[in-house]
Amino acid sequence: IEFAGDAEAALKNGEFQLYLQPILSLVTETVCGYEALLRWNHPRHGLLTPDRFADVLIAERIGLRIQEHVLELALAWLRDQGDAIGVLSVNFTSAQLAGPRAAKRVLDRLAHHKIPTSSLCVEVTEGVMLDRAADSILANLRTLHDAGVSIALDDFGTGYASLAHLRSVPVDRIKIDRSFVSSIDQPNGGTIAIVRAIVGLGRGLGKVVVAEGIETEAQALRLRQLGCQLGQGYLYGRPQPQLLDIPVFPMEP
Numbered sequence: 001i002e003f004a005g006d007a008e009a010a011l012k013n014g015e016f017q018l019y020l021q022p023i024l025s026l027v028t029e030t031v032c033g034y035e036a037l038l039r040w041n042h043p044r045h046g047l048l049t050p051d052r053f054a055d056v057l058i059a060e061r062i063g064l065r066i067q068e069h070v071l072e073l074a075l076a077w078l079r080d081q082g083d084a085i086g087v088l089s090v091n092f093t094s095a096q097l098a099g100p101r102a103a104k105r106v107l108d109r110l111a112h113h114k115i116p117t118s119s120l121c122v123e124v125t126e127g128v129m130l131d132r133a134a135d136s137i138l139a140n141l142r143t144l145h146d147a148g149v150s151i152a153l154d155d156f157g158t159g160y161a162s163l164a165h166l167r168s169v170p171v172d173r174i175k176i177d178r179s180f181v182s183s184i185d186q187p188n189g190g191t192i193a194i195v196r197a198i199v200g201l202g203r204g205l206g207k208v209v210v211a212e213g214i215e216t217e218a219q220a221l222r223l224r225q226l227g228c229q230l231g232q233g234y235l236y237g238r239p240q241p242q243l244l245d246i247p248v249f250p251m252e253p
Ligand code: G
Pocket: 036, 037, 038, 049, 050, 051, 057, 067, 070, 091, 092, 093, 154
């Protein structure tokens, strides 16, 4: 693991920072929420995106501590903004959602900050349902969903998940992966048919469909025509830093 040795100090030094990207209604083109995107402002390697340190994030203990810090940064920001912000989406790892206390931990932090449960959306990739703790993760997702937290299935259509998960997992939102959005303008690529199918599937099941990585007006128009309700991407706003000085939680015994 390239950066693993630096993670502990980085957490103390506040090198993990939250960036926020707006999520808009594609119909009204108004902001209805934000996605919290983690960045590591590394003193030697510069600003790192999570794909550069994915193994650190899934490492036992330190990965979980970083993720809990991310949630804390996100909730502190949300609390400071008041209710005008809409729903804040936060990316969760399997480890964060496994175990008997995972959902309660999240609900406790929401209550601590006096944030309504409906202001949080937990984003998971299809892969979490393939985790060996899938049963426990599913139970926690149900608890969160029943308490009013939204659940989003990220990078939809790119993983190994089965469509059956759409019935068992309490999903509120489906996120269309950026790779589909970027090729939606290309004729004969089959992408339009795929996106139409995903939107139809999502809407047919009563879910909100969100498109990621929208960069052009043409892509936005096409997605709107296909019935996709929400979208995010450079066309509307790049991820912007939110500099907050929140102390890191002490390590659990
Ligand atoms: O931030 P960027 O757009 O480069 O995202 C790269 C990937 O990292 C995306 O798949 C995104 O969902 C994921 N990601 C962003 N923030 C977090 C985070 O806080 N935790 C985890 N586990 N993944 C994140």
